[in-house]
Amino acid sequence: MTSAAARAEVVVDLDAIAANTAVLRERVGRPLMAVVKADGYGHGLLPAARAVLAGGADALGVAVLEEGLALRAAGITAPVLAWLHTPGTDYAAALTADIEVSVSAEWALEEVVAAARATGRTARVQLFADTGLSREGATPADWPSLVAAAARAEADGDISVVGLWSHMAYADAPTHPTIGSQVRVFDEAVTLARAAGLTDARRHLANSAATLALPDTWYDLVRPGVALYGLDPLGGDAATHGLRPAMTVRATVALTKRVPAGVGVSYGHTYVAETETTLALVPVGYADGVPRAAGNRAPVLAGGAQRRIAGRVCMDQFVLDVGDAAVRPGDEVVLWGAGDRGEPTAQAWADAVDTIHYELVTRIGGRFTRRYVGSAGAV
Ligand SMILES: *Cc1c(COP(=O)(O)O)cnc(C)c1O
Numbered sequence: 001m002t003s004a005a006a007r008a009e010v011v012v013d014l015d016a017i018a019a020n021t022a023v024l025r026e027r028v029g030r031p032l033m034a035v036v037k038a039d040g041y042g043h044g045l046l047p048a049a050r051a052v053l054a055g056g057a058d059a060l061g062v063a064v065l066e067e068g069l070a071l072r073a074a075g076i077t078a079p080v081l082a083w084l085h086t087p088g089t090d091y092a093a094a095l096t097a098d099i100e101v102s103v104s105a106e107w108a109l110e111e112v113v114a115a116a117r118a119t120g121r122t123a124r125v126q127l128f129a130d131t132g133l134s135r136e137g138a139t140p141a142d143w144p145s146l147v148a149a150a151a152r153a154e155a156d157g158d159i160s161v162v163g164l165w166s167h168m169a170y171a172d173a174p175t176h177p178t179i180g181s182q183v184r185v186f187d188e189a190v191t192l193a194r195a196a197g198l199t200d201a202r203r204h205l206a207n208s209a210a211t212l213a214l215p216d217t218w219y220d221l222v223r224p225g226v227a228l229y230g231l232d233p234l235g236g237d238a239a240t241h242g243l244r245p246a247m248t249v250r251a252t253v254a255l256t257k258r259v260p261a262g263v264g265v266s267y268g269h270t271y272v273a274e275t276e277t278t279l280a281l282v283p284v285g286y287a288d289g290v291p292r293a294a295g296n297r298a299p300v301l302a303g304g305a306q307r308r309i310a311g312r313v314c315m316d317q318f319v320l321d322v323g324d325a326a327v328r329p330g331d332e333v334v335l336w337g338a339g340d341r342g343e344p345t346a347q348a349w350a351d352a353v354d355t356i357h358y359e360l361v362t363r364i365g366g367r368f369t370r371r372y373v374g375s376a377g378a379v
Contacts, residue, residue: 101126116158204222289360291313
């Protein structure tokens, strides 16, 4: 016997992440902040961070402070911005670790200033303008007073405002009217901030979709996430942008059996074999991040062809009807991957289960092991 293939693994191509980063940076011809939040979109925070840096990323972006601290604890020295904070956040830890923090409100600025005084450090702050997403950021009504407070704190030496930024609602629909309106609101916010004396801050607005499709939003820095991992935020074929999906989700067939026509498969018998056929048991389920909604919908490569999952996805396993194909225990099945070996893509899965590939790649986990291939950023 050869050594057994892993029961269930997520294979991450580090060279693809580095190459995707280089493609995007080349395209925009300006600095790039690589977003590695949510465990590097499910690809692994530290390997993803090292791979994007190997591909030329200038800075890293994360949602929460803990993610930034993990980057620093691993010895990563590139600039890091963390943007999603609650009251009482340990800003002193952020400052000590030289992590830039985003500020959306005056109360948060006060907490950052207090941390700066407590640590004797100057906080590097990025002011977040809500230009129409209605998520993080200060609204146009609240922006002038936030900017004024930030300018005072900068004059006092407590903070240095190094960024002015915002996030788009509709960048994946490149002709949507909100795009022009968000750009206008952002430009007004920048004008106000500069008039208040915050002249050193870099401006940034573009997520992946805007990095691919909206040059007017590139400003001083772009801030892509999902495209670094080779997924097209516009829902198309990533290869048209020169990007390659970095994640392959594979498993090993646990059991096969021949069954007669009329057999019901999995809970509730929502799938019934029409003819005598071979069923193959795949040992991954919704506890591992395979959406239950994939039952009878999502495609899987097995025995040289893509086949829809037969019946419901269970907690630990699902079943494929492979017909008369010679599939045996130990054979490989591929849920999604780059798409060039006959396997489905994460986009195909997203279409099948009515979600976005972002959700699929960030939620795959559970008992899947992760394996890295390629050398970009390897330590
Ligand atoms: C997640 C996120 C990004 C990256 O978005 P993608 O669509 O993955 O490129 C950029 N900016 C902010 C504020 C985000 O939350």
